[in-house]
Amino acid sequence: MREHEIEPVPGLPEKLPEGEGILWQGSPRWWSLASRALHLRGLALYFALMVGWSIWNAASSAASFGEAAFASATSLGLALLCLAVLVVIGRAMAQAAFYTITNKRVVLRVGVALPMTINIPFTAIETAAVKRHADGTEDIVLTLSSKQKIAWLALWPHARPWRVARAEPMLRAVPVTSGAAQVLARALAASASMPVTPVVEQGRGVRDGALPGAAVA
Template identity: 45%
Template sequence: MDEYDSEPIRGLPADLPPGEFILWQGAPTRRALALRVFHIRLIALYFAILVAWNVASALYDGHPLPMVLTAGAVPLIPGAIVLGLIWLYAHLIAKTTLYTITSKRLVFRFGVALPRAVNIPFKVIAGAGLKTYRDGTGDLPLTLAGKDRMAYLHIWPHARPWRVNKPEPMLRGIADATEVAETLAGALKAYMTDPDPVRLTEVSGAEISGAPAPTADLAGSPAR
């Protein structure tokens, strides 16, 4: 993990070495982050319950309609502020994050206040997964080989949930996740069979599962 002040190439802290090239770049969507990282729907439901409770209590106590409406409106102001802040933070994370797949590694650039970059060479990737959602976005968690580890809090929210002891970095909430998974699977397969990146352009329709380690088990199932 590196901190840096400039990007000679967008999303990368340094120029690419000779023979390495970019295959794909993308970022998480604001909506995916708000829904699946910050659970904005549950928070909205919480404030909706508070509104309903205040209204029901005012009606039960026999208050006039203006007081009932006032009681129901009381939770709306803090609710709107909280939901607005969540959406703003999701927007900032999406805006400052960029995932890059090259012919030899993945690079995560993120950090709202202080940009950081995490380089994940293909040689340390033991496996990759794919989980897609109905809106077309998806998550691609990565399993690292051997004793290679990253601190969970250092890469959050770009980490698989609840994998704290051995964190798994994750491309989170990306659009067209299936196509990105195919790109990653092809790059991993090309790297395993021949580290020469020139031949990577010949790989198409790469197998998404069943490859030897490092595996690319990217057969995702839509989430409900």
């Protein structure tokens, strides 16, 4: 993991060494990243309930219609302002993020104010899995070997939710049509010389299934 300001190659802090080539590059879809990482839908519902309660309370207790209207407009304005700020933040996070898959590693360039590159060699990846969403995007989760650790705060929002102690990097909100999952699966299988069936966690999580050949010994 390293900070940088100059990119000799888009998404990478330095030129690739001989024998390494880029297989895929892409960015998150901004609305999908913002809505899921910042929980915009849940917050919009919460604000709607709060504004509704404010309108009802103002209408039942205000001395005049003008006071009720002012109180309701103030609550609605504050709610919309909060959501607008979160949308701007989410869009900035998505625009700053750039994912790269080479034939040897996965590289995540993240960070709005100060770009940071996180290099994940295939040898550090224990398993990989993908979850597809109804909006046409998918999340690709990388489970690292026990010897490899990345701070969850350094990864967020490009990390699997609720995995803080052992953070799991995630290529988040990638369009399904980009083919990132297929590219990564083939690259991991080629790196391991043969397909290996990874263990996929059951129950609550972001995984729909493991990528074929996505485990590296």
